[in-house]
Amino acid sequence: MTLHLDDLRVRHLGECRHDSPLSAMLAAKRTSPHYVAEGDRVLLEDTVSMLAEHGLPPEDLPSFEAAGPRRKIYFDPAQVTAGIVTCGGLCPGLNDVIRGLVQELTVQYDVKRIVGFRNGLRGLTARHRDDTIELTPDRVRDIHNAGGTILGSSRGAQDAEEMVDSLLLRGINVLFVIGGDGGMNAATNLAAAIRARGLDIAVIGVPKTIDNDLPYTDQSFGFQSAFAQAANFISSVSIEAAASPDGIGIVKLMGRHSGFIACYASLARNAADIVLIPEVPFALEGEDGLLARVERHVRSKGFVVIVVAEGAGQDLLAERGLLEGGATDASGNAKLGDIGGLLRETITAHLTAAGLAPTVRYIDPSYAIRSVTANAYDSVYCLRLAHAAVHAAMAGRTETAVVRWRRRFVHVPMPLIISHRNQVDPDGDLWMSVLEATGHLGQQQPLLVER
Numbered sequence: 013m014t015l016h017l018d019d020l021r022v023r024h025l026g027e028c029r030h031d032s033p034l035s036a037m038l039a040a041k042r043t044s045p046h047y048v049a050e051g052d053r054v055l056l057e058d059t060v061s062m063l064a065e066h067g068l069p070p071e072d073l074p075s076f077e078a079a080g081p082r083r084k085i086y087f088d089p090a091q092v093t094a095g096i097v098t099c100g101g102l103c104p105g106l107n108d109v110i111r112g113l114v115q116e117l118t119v120q121y122d123v124k125r126i127v128g129f130r131n132g133l134r135g136l137t138a139r140h141r142d143d144t145i146e147l148t149p150d151r152v153r154d155i156h157n158a159g160g161t162i163l164g165s166s167r168g169a170q171d172a173e174e175m176v177d178s179l180l181l182r183g184i185n186v187l188f189v190i191g192g193d194g195g196m197n198a199a200t201n202l203a204a205a206i207r208a209r210g211l212d213i214a215v216i217g218v219p220k221t222i223d224n225d226l227p228y229t230d231q232s233f234g235f236q237s238a239f240a241q242a243a244n245f246i247s248s249v250s251i252e253a254a255a256s257p258d259g260i261g262i263v264k265l266m267g268r269h270s271g272f273i274a275c276y277a278s279l280a281r282n283a284a285d286i287v288l289i290p291e292v293p294f295a296l297e298g299e300d301g302l303l304a305r306v307e308r309h310v311r312s313k314g315f316v317v318i319v320v321a322e323g324a325g326q327d328l329l330a331e332r333g334l335l336e337g338g339a340t341d342a343s344g345n346a347k348l349g350d351i352g353g354l355l356r357e358t359i360t361a362h363l364t365a366a367g368l369a370p371t372v373r374y375i376d377p378s379y380a381i382r383s384v385t386a387n388a389y390d391s392v393y394c395l396r397l398a399h400a401a402v403h404a405a406m407a408g409r410t411e412t413a414v415v416r417w418r419r420r421f422v423h424v425p426m427p428l429i430i431s432h433r434n435q436v437d438p439d440g441d442l443w444m445s446v447l448e449a450t451g452h453l454g455q456q457q458p459l460l461v462e463r
């Protein structure tokens with residue numbers, strides 16, 4: 013999809029007429045290698061060839077509005093009641109973002125009232141809208157020391173008009189939605205319903221995904237903490253497999269449609285022999301198939317370590333009638349078949365038939381990787397995203413997500429965040445690194461199946 017400058021402009025509620033409490037600090041600031049001034053923009057693309065292809069002057073190249081404080085803001089902070097909601101699957105750092113929002117709103121902007129909606133967007137329905145948490149600096153002081161979200165989260169559909177009614181009834185004029193593709197979809201619909209009613213309510217998204225599969229954002233917050241935890245399970249399984257005759261270590265990791273966790277966790281330990289992700293189909297049978305490859309590893313090295321993303325090989329499950337076609341969860345997300353179970357069974361059967369005596373060590377850490385606290389790096393990232401989100405809201409941006417893009421914090425129109433899914437590119441350098449690390453580079457890629 014080719015994007016133009018106009019596709020990247022974010023919506024404003026109106027002219028910024030109020031002096032920001034940060035205006036004095038901003039007065040002398042200009043763009044530098046470490047700061048992007050409020051009037052400046054950040055390029056979408058970053059290679060000479062991609063930029064040259066546009067044949068446009070720099071100011072017309074596709075670019076994002078820089079995030080950060082503005083000298084003039086839209087809302088009078090004294091009149092603001094903010095709302096915060098966390099939706100979808102858990103992710104390390106949710107509490108850090110909540111804490112950062114509350115601290116920035118109260119300390120820098122002196123906002124007096126912040127309402128936390130409970131259990132995701134369900135908290136914005138008529139039934140639950142009054143059961144909220146008053147968020148104060150005291151209430152959030154220590155919440156980053158725990159994983160999960162103090163607000164709770166949920167999946168499942170809600171009516172946009174009903175949610176707008178809730179915002180009106182609770183006097184919310186700035187809503188922060190921390191969520192994934194589903195949450196950003198819902199927030200986009202909510203913002204559209206607000207616009208259709210001509211209301212003065214800002215909706216700002218902080219994109220969240222453990223799978224790192226939202227586009228127009230560098231690695232998503234919490235991802236680093238999650239894959240670090242996943243890497244520990246790879247180490248455990250490697251130790252077990254290496255200590256067993258004909259040892260087979262298998263770790264199944266989250267990643268419904270994108271194999272980023274599997275790739276990064278594998279690279280972090282560099283102990284995997286085979287990495288299987290949804291983006292790269294593979295065959296079980298045949299000389300170049302997975303089973304033959306596993307057998308070769310076991311015969312030559314004595315054991316094998318396989319990291320598999322949960323969304324990999326779903327076609328193989330479907331072929332065997334092990335997939336409930338079209339099944340979805342309450343939010344409409346695809347329900348997957350158990351690729352880990354299929355690998356365990358077929359590898360055991362194949363090696364046994366080949367005269368080996370496999371010992372299989374299978375770990376499915378599942379929720380254990382996303383319920384951890386954010387590491388120090390992610391905590392900093394979450395705090396800075398929260399600061400950017402508050403500045404965006406106070407400056408009257410709406411239907412806007414705050415993200416880090418090429419190491420700068422920028423504003424992205426929310427619909428772009430849900431325009432497609434970020435996936436591991438089989439022709440890209442991340443997958444190349446995985447092939448290098450697993451010793452597959454330079455060989456014909458044996459796990460790739462022509463389709």
Ligand SMILES: Nc1ncnc2c1ncn2[C@@H]1O[C@H](COP(=O)(O)OP(=O)(O)O)[C@@H](O)[C@H]1O
Binds near residue numbers: 101132193201342344
């Ligand atoms: N296409 C959609 N349109 C509107 N709302 C959606 C859509 N997909 C999901 N939602 C809502 O957003 C919330 C979070 O979505 P979900 O997919 O569970 O998690 P995530 O935000 O992590 O992707 C749920 O309450 C869900 O009903």
Ligand SMILES: O=P(O)(O)OC[C@H]1O[C@](O)(COP(=O)(O)O)[C@@H](O)[C@@H]1O
Binds near residue numbers: 220222224268322
């Ligand atoms: O069991 P749940 O809560 O539906 O969550 C499981 C799924 O959510 C995911 O973590 C994706 O969610 P996010 O990208 O929104 O964080 C998948 O990897 C995983 O299969």
Ligand SMILES: [Mg+2]
Binds near residue numbers: 100193194
């Ligand atoms: Mg999602």
